[in-house]
Amino acid sequence: MKTLNSTTVSKLQLRNIRNGFKFKTHFSFSNNSFLYSAKNGRTLTLTLSFSSNKTVFSKLKTSENQSKIKGNKKSLQAPTTTNIEAPEPGGAPPATGGGSDGGTVKQPPPPAAAAESKKVGSWKLKGLPKKVLAVLSNLPLAIAEMFAIAALMALGTFVPQGETPDFYFQKYPEDNPVLGFFSWRWILTLGFDHMFSSPIFLGTLSLLGASLMACTYTTQIPTVKVAKRWSFLHSAEAIRKQEYSDALPRASIQDLGVILMGAGYEVFLKGPSLYAFKGLAGRFAPIGVHLALLLIMAGGTLSATGSFRGSVTVPQGLNFVIGDVLGPSGFLSTPSESFNTEVHVNRFYMDYYNSGEVQQFHSDLSLFDLNGKEIMRKTISVNNPLRYGGITIYQTDWSLSALQIMKDDEGPFNLALAPLQINGDKKLYGTFLPVGNADSTNLKGISMLARDMQSIVLYDQEGKFAGVRRPDSKLPIDIDGIRIVVLDAIGSTGLELKTDPGVPIVYAGFGALMLTTCISFLSHTQIWALQDGTTVVIGGKTNRAKGELSDDMNFLLDQVPEIVDSKQSDIVSG
Amino acid sequence: MIFSTLEHILTHISFSIVSIIITIHLITFLVDEIVKLYDSSEKGMIMTFFCITGLLITRWIYSGHFPLSDLYESLIFLSWSFSLIHIIPYFKKNPNFLSTIMGPSAIFTQGFATSGLLTEIRESTILVPALQSEWLIMHVSMMILGYAALLCGSLLSVSLLVITVRKKRKFFSTSNHLLNLNESFFFGEIEYMNEESNFLQNTSFFSPRNYYRSQLIQQLDYWSYRVISLGFIFLTIGILSGAVWANEAWGSYWSWDPKETWAFITWIVFAIYLHTRTNRKWKGRNSAIVASIGFLIIWICYFGVNLLGIGLHSYGSFTFN
Numbered sequence: 001m002k003t004l005n006s007t008t009v010s011k012l013q014l015r016n017i018r019n020g021f022k023f024k025t026h027f028s029f030s031n032n033s034f035l036y037s038a039k040n041g042r043t044l045t046l047t048l049s050f051s052s053n054k055t056v057f058s059k060l061k062t063s064e065n066q067s068k069i070k071g072n073k074k075s076l077q078a079p080t081t082t083n084i085e086a087p088e089p090g091g092a093p094p095a096t097g098g099g100s101d102g103g104t105v106k107q108p109p110p111p112a113a114a115a116e117s118k119k120v121g122s123w124k125l126k127g128l129p130k131k132v133l134a135v136l137s138n139l140p141l142a143i144a145e146m147f148a149i150a151a152l153m154a155l156g157t158f159v160p161q162g163e164t165p166d167f168y169f170q171k172y173p174e175d176n177p178v179l180g181f182f183s184w185r186w187i188l189t190l191g192f193d194h195m196f197s198s199p200i201f202l203g204t205l206s207l208l209g210a211s212l213m214a215c216t217y218t219t220q221i222p223t224v225k226v227a228k229r230w231s232f233l234h235s236a237e238a239i240r241k242q243e244y245s246d247a248l249p250r251a252s253i254q255d256l257g258v259i260l261m262g263a264g265y266e267v268f269l270k271g272p273s274l275y276a277f278k279g280l281a282g283r284f285a286p287i288g289v290h291l292a293l294l295l296i297m298a299g300g301t302l303s304a305t306g307s308f309r310g311s312v313t314v315p316q317g318l319n320f321v322i323g324d325v326l327g328p329s330g331f332l333s334t335p336s337e338s339f340n341t342e343v344h345v346n347r348f349y350m351d352y353y354n355s356g357e358v359q360q361f362h363s364d365l366s367l368f369d370l371n372g373k374e375i376m377r378k379t380i381s382v383n384n385p386l387r388y389g390g391i392t393i394y395q396t397d398w399s400l401s402a403l404q405i406m407k408d409d410e411g412p413f414n415l416a417l418a419p420l421q422i423n424g425d426k427k428l429y430g431t432f433l434p435v436g437n438a439d440s441t442n443l444k445g446i447s448m449l450a451r452d453m454q455s456i457v458l459y460d461q462e463g464k465f466a467g468v469r470r471p472d473s474k475l476p477i478d479i480d481g482i483r484i485v486v487l488d489a490i491g492s493t494g495l496e497l498k499t500d501p502g503v504p505i506v507y508a509g510f511g512a513l514m515l516t517t518c519i520s521f522l523s524h525t526q527i528w529a530l531q532d533g534t535t536v537v538i539g540g541k542t543n544r545a546k547g548e549l550s551d552d553m554n555f556l557l558d559q560v561p562e563i564v565d566s567k568q569s570d571i572v573s574g
Numbered sequence: 575m576i577f578s579t580l581e582h583i584l585t586h587i588s589f590s591i592v593s594i595i596i597t598i599h600l601i602t603f604l605v606d607e608i609v610k611l612y613d614s615s616e617k618g619m620i621m622t623f624f625c626i627t628g629l630l631i632t633r634w635i636y637s638g639h640f641p642l643s644d645l646y647e648s649l650i651f652l653s654w655s656f657s658l659i660h661i662i663p664y665f666k667k668n669p670n671f672l673s674t675i676m677g678p679s680a681i682f683t684q685g686f687a688t689s690g691l692l693t694e695i696r697e698s699t700i701l702v703p704a705l706q707s708e709w710l711i712m713h714v715s716m717m718i719l720g721y722a723a724l725l726c727g728s729l730l731s732v733s734l735l736v737i738t739v740r741k742k743r744k745f746f747s748t749s750n751h752l753l754n755l756n757e758s759f760f761f762g763e764i765e766y767m768n769e770e771s772n773f774l775q776n777t778s779f780f781s782p783r784n785y786y787r788s789q790l791i792q793q794l795d796y797w798s799y800r801v802i803s804l805g806f807i808f809l810t811i812g813i814l815s816g817a818v819w820a821n822e823a824w825g826s827y828w829s830w831d832p833k834e835t836w837a838f839i840t841w842i843v844f845a846i847y848l849h850t851r852t853n854r855k856w857k858g859r860n861s862a863i864v865a866s867i868g869f870l871i872i873w874i875c876y877f878g879v880n881l882l883g884i885g886l887h888s889y890g891s892f893t894f895n
Contacts, residue, residue: 153842359703382706506827510818514810544799
């Protein structure tokens with residue numbers, strides 16, 4: 001125990017120094033070493049030499065010391081508040097009242113200052129936003145908004161989206177409404193056929209955003225200020241009233257401090273009182289969650305109003321210009337330089353599993369600038385898009401465009417493939433090679449069908465099955481005396497292009513949201529202790545992990561050494 | 575061949591162990607705690623955990639990709655998550671009702687996954703192009719861990735509701751008992767015991783049985799809160815990593831696909847739950863009701879959307895052909 005203490009005690013002191021910095025402005029110690037003598041005769045010495053001119057002092061605070069600090073703090077508070085409110089009457093009051101949400105969120109005036117500024121500032125104008133704030137930050141309202149959004153989204157998945165009005169007339173007829181009231185009239189007037197861009201949905205979402213802001217400003221930030229203000233409890237009664245409380249006979253509060261510090265607590269000691277806390281970040285994190293959500297909302301709005309989208313199907317070997325494909329999505333969409341870039345599809349091919357199923361689609365793309373210079377070349381595939389100058393090109397679809405064949409060793413000929421409608425979503429392409437006189441009214445020929453680029457099914461002039469050829473086999477097939485070699489199946493790649501200025505913001509929001517949600521799991525634990533004779537009274541509370549608190553505390557308290565002799569305790573703590 | 579045999583063996587071992595554990599749990603809940611039996615059930619759960627882990631690893635090795643590409647694999651992963659959540663309190667020496675809930679949950683998912691209903695898709699081992707990404711592991715494992723934790727937490731809330739509701743009409747009716755039992759037989763057991771004790775011990779408020787029950791309610795409330803908070807983290811990470819993945823594969827980080835939308839609904843419902851916890855008046859009953867709604871919504875999100883087979887997430891759907 002002793003050896004453990006000798007290392008941890010210095011840690012305790014160092015920690016306290018950190019706290020001491022807080023009050024550097026109020027006290028200045030010119031000497032680099034500081035000898036501290038406690039009231040009860042024990043001496044704590046700490047000598048720290050810093051090469052910089054920073055002032056450092058150690059502290060196991062005495063009560064006088066503490067009261068001095070507190071007194072100074074109070075006296076210092078008054079001038080700062082006047083500083084805050086000073087510009088207000090001079091500036092434009094309506095602007096500060098209505099639009100300074102961002103500014104005030106960062107620096108909310110302390111309660112005293114707020115009260116004063118009410119007198120000085122034009123608070124009649126401030127009154128209305130305050131009422132609105134109070135309504136918006138109402139928890140039941142926020143919960144109702146969340147329920148409303150959830151319900152609207154659920155409805156949006158049940159009602160087919162983006163169909164023609166005729167579809168809704170048939171599916172939701174007025175004479176036989178769903179649930180007795182839900183007919184097409186509801187859907188079309190309320191915009192439920194495009195739920196996720198309907199004014200109702202977006203309105204609810206922005207209302208929730210407003211609630212988020214209001215709640216962060218009026219509820220969360222003040223609670224953090226309260227939580228940050230650490231305080232000692234001076235009566236054993238108050239400590240015993242906490243959610244967890246215990247009493248350790250023959251123990252020293254210093255030992256407890258060291259052990260708490262070892263368990264990751266921030267410990268403050270003042271005479272016989274101890275205050276320790278852990279997981280303060282858990283109190284801050286919900287604010288971060290709200291801000292991250294707002295960031296995501298802002299990014300989403302930017303995405304919706306400022307992006308370009310478009311899709312194109314390009315046969316292998318052909319080009320397109322990016323700007324021709326992209327269409328703006330909102331009023332903030334502004335085209336950029338890179339829209340002039342030309343994309344050339346060098347090659348489109350697929351990988352297959354042994355079973356014949358498609359493993360991956362690949363498109364070999366080259367980008368050319370206005371002067372025809374190749375600026376980039378990349379083979380894209382699903383999950384591996386191309387990014388250039390804010391534009392992203394995705395591999396999303398494919399089709400077949402032509403068959404390359406040799407007919408009686410002539411050619412090669414390119415036969416255009418046409419997509420054929422079949423049931424289900426499987427693709428089928430077909431082409432036709434005329435045989436004999438092309439001008440005759442009774443034209444016959446060889447039909448070729450392809451499901452994918454792997455195999456071509458050939459039918460003779462009578463429509464009978466003639467055989468299957470793989471394009472890469474180069475194996476000739478004889479149909480009615482005509483020798484046909486299928487050289488290649490030329491595919492076209494289905495590309496999707498987009499620019500989205502909101503993505504960086506949304507991603508930042510995602511990162512922040514993940515981090516803050518994780519931190520929110522932390523529980524803010526506060527512990528008070530009081531040396532009452534030889535007994536240490538300990539009380540504690542926590543905001544989340546209430547069930548684990550007593551176990552954790554019992555585990556820690558078991559480590560507190562029992563003092564047999566008072567002299568020994570001096571050595572241990574000193 | 576060796577792999578499939580191994581897989582077969584592991585499936586059966588894990589399934590039978592879980593069934594034995596449930597029986598043990600029921601016995602320990604009905605009869606007074608038999609320490610040895612209880613201990614063995616804990617060991618059995620760890621065995622199950624290793625069996626399912628082995629199962630997943632075998633599947634991973636012979637299919638060549640992380641085994642999360644279809645419904646069967648995700649169900650196996652779900653029951654793995656259940657057994658994982660089940661094991662954690664074993665090391666932290668936390669209350670045993672967590673395992674009472676996790677055990678049956680694990681067996682139901684395990685049983686459903688291995689039942690004949692899904693034999694069709696059990697064989698498929700290819701990965702469609704859209705799933706060939708490193709995000710698969712991150713996104714799906716986080717989602718399913720999240721589902722498992724949220725299901726567990728909301729089940730605790732459901733059981734809290736069941737207990738408090740029974741408390742209110744202790745002597746009025748026993749007819750609803752069957753209904754509750756139907757809903758969740760294991761809560762039925764807890765309840766049954768409580769009811770028994772009430773008959774025996776009268777309704778004196780300060781009776782030790784009542785104390786035990788209020789203690790139990792408090793514990794249920796607390797643990798459902800903690801487990802849901804944990805699940806909420808996983809769900810958040812899962813949804814967000816899914817969004818990032820969608821921005822790589824589909825060209826948009828959010829496209830209001832039904833599965834996406836329902837995951838978001840789930841997220842919102844549990845966000846509501848966490849907000850009801852901040853209000854002292856709503857703690858307990860009201861938040862438990864929200865969590866129970868969440869329980870249903872997870873199942874809609876996990877199965878319902880797949881049953882319809884709509885949207886971009888259709889590769890996880892049932893194939894009855």
